[in-house]
Amino acid sequence: MKSQVIDDVAEMYGIENWGSGYFHINRSGHLAVRPLDGDSREADVFKIVRDLITKRKLITPLVLRFPQILGSQLMRLCHAYEAASTEYEYNGGHFPVFPIKVNPRREVLTEFLRAGASQNIGLECGSKAELQAVLSLEQSSDSLLVCNGFKDESFLRLAMMGVRAGKKVVVVLEKLNELRMVIRLSQETGIVPLIGLRAKLYSRGSGKWEASGGEAAKFGLTTSEMLECVRMLDEVGLRSSIKLLHFHIGSQITNIKRVKNAMKEAARVYARFRLMKVDIEYLDIGGGLGVDYDGSKTTSEGSINYSVEEFANNVVYTIRSVCDEDNVPHPHIVTESGRVMTASHAICVTSVRDEIETFADDTPAVEVDDDDPQVISELKLLLDSINAKNYREYYHDAMDHKDDLHTQFLLGLISLEDRAKGEVLFWDICERASRFASEADLADPEFEGLRRQLASKYLCNLSLFRSAPDSWAIGQLFPIMPIHRLNETPTEFTTLVDITCDSDGCIKRFVDQKDVRKALALHKLNSEPYYLAVFLVGAYQEVMGSYHNLFGQTAEAHIVVDTDGSSHVTRLHAGSTVEDMLTFARFDTQQCIAGFRQLLDEQVASGKIDTAAAQEAAELYAAATKRSTYLE
Numbered sequence: 001m002k003s004q005v006i007d008d009v010a011e012m013y014g015i016e017n018w019g020s021g022y023f024h025i026n027r028s029g030h031l032a033v034r035p036l037d038g039d040s041r042e043a044d045v046f047k048i049v050r051d052l053i054t055k056r057k058l059i060t061p062l063v064l065r066f067p068q069i070l071g072s073q074l075m076r077l078c079h080a081y082e083a084a085s086t087e088y089e090y091n092g093g094h095f096p097v098f099p100i101k102v103n104p105r106r107e108v109l110t111e112f113l114r115a116g117a118s119q120n121i122g123l124e125c126g127s128k129a130e131l132q133a134v135l136s137l138e139q140s141s142d143s144l145l146v147c148n149g150f151k152d153e154s155f156l157r158l159a160m161m162g163v164r165a166g167k168k169v170v171v172v173l174e175k176l177n178e179l180r181m182v183i184r185l186s187q188e189t190g191i192v193p194l195i196g197l198r199a200k201l202y203s204r205g206s207g208k209w210e211a212s213g214g215e216a217a218k219f220g221l222t223t224s225e226m227l228e229c230v231r232m233l234d235e236v237g238l239r240s241s242i243k244l245l246h247f248h249i250g251s252q253i254t255n256i257k258r259v260k261n262a263m264k265e266a267a268r269v270y271a272r273f274r275l276m277k278v279d280i281e282y283l284d285i286g287g288g289l290g291v292d293y294d295g296s297k298t299t300s301e302g303s304i305n306y307s308v309e310e311f312a313n314n315v316v317y318t319i320r321s322v323c324d325e326d327n328v329p330h331p332h333i334v335t336e337s338g339r340v341m342t343a344s345h346a347i348c349v350t351s352v353r354d355e356i357e358t359f360a361d362d363t364p365a366v367e368v369d370d371d372d373p374q375v376i377s378e379l380k381l382l383l384d385s386i387n388a389k390n391y392r393e394y395y396h397d398a399m400d401h402k403d404d405l406h407t408q409f410l411l412g413l414i415s416l417e418d419r420a421k422g423e424v425l426f427w428d429i430c431e432r433a434s435r436f437a438s439e440a441d442l443a444d445p446e447f448e449g450l451r452r453q454l455a456s457k458y459l460c461n462l463s464l465f466r467s468a469p470d471s472w473a474i475g476q477l478f479p480i481m482p483i484h485r486l487n488e489t490p491t492e493f494t495t496l497v498d499i500t501c502d503s504d505g506c507i508k509r510f511v512d513q514k515d516v517r518k519a520l521a522l523h524k525l526n527s528e529p530y531y532l533a534v535f536l537v538g539a540y541q542e543v544m545g546s547y548h549n550l551f552g553q554t555a556e557a558h559i560v561v562d563t564d565g566s567s568h569v570t571r572l573h574a575g576s577t578v579e580d581m582l583t584f585a586r587f588d589t590q591q592c593i594a595g596f597r598q599l600l601d602e603q604v605a606s607g608k609i610d611t612a613a614a615q616e617a618a619e620l621y622a623a624a625t626k627r628s629t630y631l632e
Helices: 002-013 043-055 065-087 106-115 130-135 153-164 176-189 222-233 256-275 308-326 336-344 375-386 391-410 415-438 444-455 469-473 578-583 589-605 611-624
Strands: 022-026 031-035 062-065 094-099 122-125 146-147 168-173 195-200 242-246 282-284 332-335 347-358 456-460 480-481 492-497 519-521 530-533 554-562 567-573
Touching: 002 022, 031 043, 043 062, 043 347, 043 530, 065 094, 065 106, 065 256, 065 308, 065 332, 065 336, 094 146, 094 336, 106 130, 106 282, 106 336, 122 130, 130 153, 146 153, 153 168, 153 176, 153 415, 168 176, 168 242, 195 222, 222 242, 222 444, 242 256, 256 282, 256 308, 308 332, 336 347, 375 391, 375 415, 391 415, 415 444, 444 492, 578 589, 589 611
Parallel strands: 062 554, 094 122, 094 332, 122 146, 146 168, 168 195, 195 242, 242 282, 282 332, 456 492
Antiparallel strands: 022 031, 062 347, 347 456, 347 530, 480 530, 492 519, 554 567
C-alpha cells in the first residue's frame, strides 16, 4: 500500500518528469539523489539535511550542491553533439563554454574545468570582474575564453594579458568602437587576441526572452557593421585574427522551430564570410537551450518542446546542410548552454516554521442564540443546511449576507463580537461549499478562486528574493516538494510565504503537467520539523538574489554520492551573519555597538536602568551581530 502511495505522490509532484533522472522518492518516503541519470547509487536527501542541522549545526535555508550533477550535465551535452556529428557526418568539433554569469561560484567553475578537461570546456565572461576571476583558473590549452559584453580599454588590456598567459582569448565585438580600441592596443602591445563578431540576426527565440534577439536586440553588429570590421582589420593587416562568429537569440527557447530558423540564418552568414576569404573557424551559437521546469515537454512558460539531443541534432544538421550547399568547411560549434549545465545541481531546502491561518481556521465553533442579529442567524442556518445539491446557491446567499454584515457594522448596528461571529460562519460556509465543489469534480472558475482563497499559507524560513528571485521577478516556475513524509498522502492545499516584510514574498503558482497549479499539496504540520525543497535553482538564482530586508546568503553544503550509495560533505559554507549584512549596508559593527552602548549609559545616568541591566543588554546586542539573519 505504501508503495502505491509513493507512486501516487511522485506523480502528483511530477518528479520523474522534471528531475532529469537525478531525483526520486525512496522506499522510506524520502527524497533521494543520484549522481548520474540511471545510476544505481543514491543518497537520502532528508538524512543529509537532518545530519547537517543536528551534527553540523547549520540552519535552513540551506543550499545543497551536488557537483557530480554538474559533470553529468556537461557530459550529456557533449555526448549529444558528438552523436549528432557522427550521425550527420559533421567535420567540425564541439567546444562547450560555460557563461559564468549563470553561476560564478568558484567551486562551480573549477568542477566544470575538472570534469570537462577532455571536452575542452571553456569559459565566457561579460565584465571585468568576471574576466579577472576566470583568468586565474587553469583551462585546457585548446579551450576558449570568450569575452562578451561591452568593453572599455581596461577590459581589453586585461583580455590581452590573458593572451600573454597562454589562454585562447576571443574578444567578441559588440560595437565598432571596441574594434578601434583593439587595433590601437594591439599595435601598442604587439598582442593580438582572437576576434569574434557578434551578429545581430533577424531571427528571434521564443518564450520570456524572445525580445532579446532580433534586429532590435541590445547586443550585436548589423551586417554593414560586420563588413566594416573586416575592412578595418584588413587595413592594419589583422584580417586573419577574425576567428569566431557569435549570435544569441535569447535564453530558455521554448520552441525548437525557432532554433532551426536561427541556425540557418547564422550558418548562411558564416558561409558568406568564408566565401569572402575570412577564415572563421568557430560558430558560437550562444545559449538558448532550455530547461524543462515543469516536465510537460510543451512550449508553455515553464517548459520546452525538445530534448538536449533534439536541440543538438537540429543545430548540427542545419549548419552542415548550409555549409555543404555553399561548399565551405564545417565550423567548430561553440555552445554557451549555461542554464542546462547548472540548473539541476542545486536545491534550496527550507523549513516550514508555521501556518498562517486562513481566516477563522482555528476559531472555536460559533454558538448562535436568539439575541444575535438576524444576519448572524441566517448565516448559521445556511451553514447547518448546506449540502451537495444546494452548495452553489447557499454560497451566493452567504456572499450577500457577508456584505450585509459589513454594512451593518459600518452603520454601528452590530458589535465587534457580532462581526467576528458572522465572519467565522461565512468562512465555514465557504469551506463546505469548496469541499462540495471539489467532490462534484467540475471545473468551475468561481470555486477554483474560492479554493485559492481558502488555501493555507505555510511560512517558510527563506527569502524568496535571495533564494529564488526569478519566481518574484519574472514569474518563473520552480518545482517544489517536501523531502520527507512522501509515503503519506498530502492533504493540505497551500501557498508559500517567506519571512520578508514584503507582500510579494510569496509563491502562489506551482508546476503541473497540464496547467499551472494555484496551490501546492503538502502535509499537515505536526510537532516535527517539515522540510521543503525548491529545485532547479542552480542557474542564475544565487547570483541574482537580492539582500531584501538584509537577509543574507544561505548556508551551503556540497554533497558527493559515494560508490556504495552513502554520501559525504566535501565543502561547507556558513550563511551570512547579521554583521555581514550590516557591513553590506555600510554600517560599521563596532560603531553600532558603541552607539547602542551610549544609549544604555544614558539610561543608567538617568536612573531608568541599573548598570547590570545595561551590561546584559550590551552583551546581547553584540552577540546578536554574530547570528544568522534567518530564523533559528
